[in-house]
Amino acid sequence: MSIGGFDLNLLPTLSALLEERNVTRAAERLSLGQPAVSAALARLRRHYDDPLLVREGRVYHLSSLAEALVEPVREAMAAVERCVSAPQGFEPASDARSFTVAASDYISTVLLRPLLTHLAREAPGVRLQLVPIRAGLDEGLRRGSVDLALLPTEFATTMLDLERQLLYRERFVLVADRDQQALAGRVELDATTPGTPIDQELLQRLPFVMFAGELPFVLERKLQEQGIELRVDVTTEAFVAAPLLLPGTELVSFVPERLARLVAGPAHLALYASPVDIGDIVEAMYWSPRRTGDSAHRWLRTRITAEAQRLT
Known part of the structure; x- marks a missing residue:
């Protein structure tokens, strides 16, 4: 079927090419062979009288026309998906x-x-x-x-x-091995007896395990806004790894409270309130x-x- 001389069968290929900006990746996404996608691209180029994908070295870039097509094609694909899926229900007990x-x-x-x-x-x-x-x-x-x-x-x-x-709010708590020496005698999060709270001076002396992923860590930014610079001895890209690195060491870490409570017992960890206001996520x-x-x-x-x- 065609509209205005455009073969609608080419629409999924056009969408994949605009988003992937690469013939090979578009073919993988469509579960088609690369020659088939290359042939479709040739037809699209003839229709638009435009290269659509422009090669510069080893990288492909979208032409100006292709850039202008990205959003309309995305909307068209979304409309097609709505038309196809609207009548269908989902039966969790039987559907895959x-x-x-x-x-x-x-x-x-x-x-x-x-x-x-x-x-x-x-x-x-x-x-x-x-x-x-x-x-x-x-x-x-x-x-x-x-x-x-x-x-x-x-x-x-x-x-x-x-x-x-x-979904829900989460706060960070300070976590350490129960035998961590610098925190001996400090009041724990759920303590029912008096104790000495952790102060900012002590906080900045403690050796930390901190998250260091591709995206900026919210907690670190909030601490920096208050002029607090931690001593970071270990970094990890895994939140779950942080509390599991603490047993048997002097290391401490800020850990989401629900995760901390989940592992505290088996890992012999103690939980402490943060001495600075770092807010919730x-x-x-x-x-x-x-x-x-x-x-x-x-x-x-x-x-x-x-x-x-x-x-x-």
Whole structure:
């Protein structure tokens, strides 16, 4: 079928080429051979009388016309998906579906781990592919390669055009081995007996394990805003690794409280209130508006929201 001389069968290929900016990656995304995508690109170039993809060295860039087509083609693909999926329902007990969810190891451990128990019972055909929070995640959501993203609102400054559901608030607590010498006698988070609180001077002398991922760490920025510079001896890209590195050492770390309480007993850790006001983080769920009406997607969002409510 064609409209205005444009073969609508070329629309998915055009969409993939505009988003991937590479024939090979577009072919992989479409599960087609590279020659087929190259042939489709040649037809698209003839239709538009434009190169669309311009090679500079080893890298392809979009032509000016192709740049102008990105948003209209994205909207057209979203409209097609809505037309195709609108009549379909989702039966979790029998239907099969795979979702790509971007989440930190902290969210995976605290929120998604208990969710998996419910999914195994209610929706045995549902599969989750968990991917890390990376730069460019917003574009992954827009083009549909990522179904959901679970992350703090402060990380989502480029996602204002996406749909959002707030999940829960989380605070950071100071965590250390129970036998850590510098904190001996300091009052613990849930202590019922008096003790000496940790002060800022001591905080800045302690050897820290800190998160150092691709995206800026919210906590570190909040400390810097108050003029507090920590002594960082170890960095890790894994939230879950931080508390597990502490047993048997003098190291300390700021850890999300729910994660800290989950591992404190088995890892012989003590929890302390922060001596400085670092505020809370707000965890939220983000998705593309084009997915809002998808019944399977809506079902998963509902299950995640229900699991988050159990944490509050």
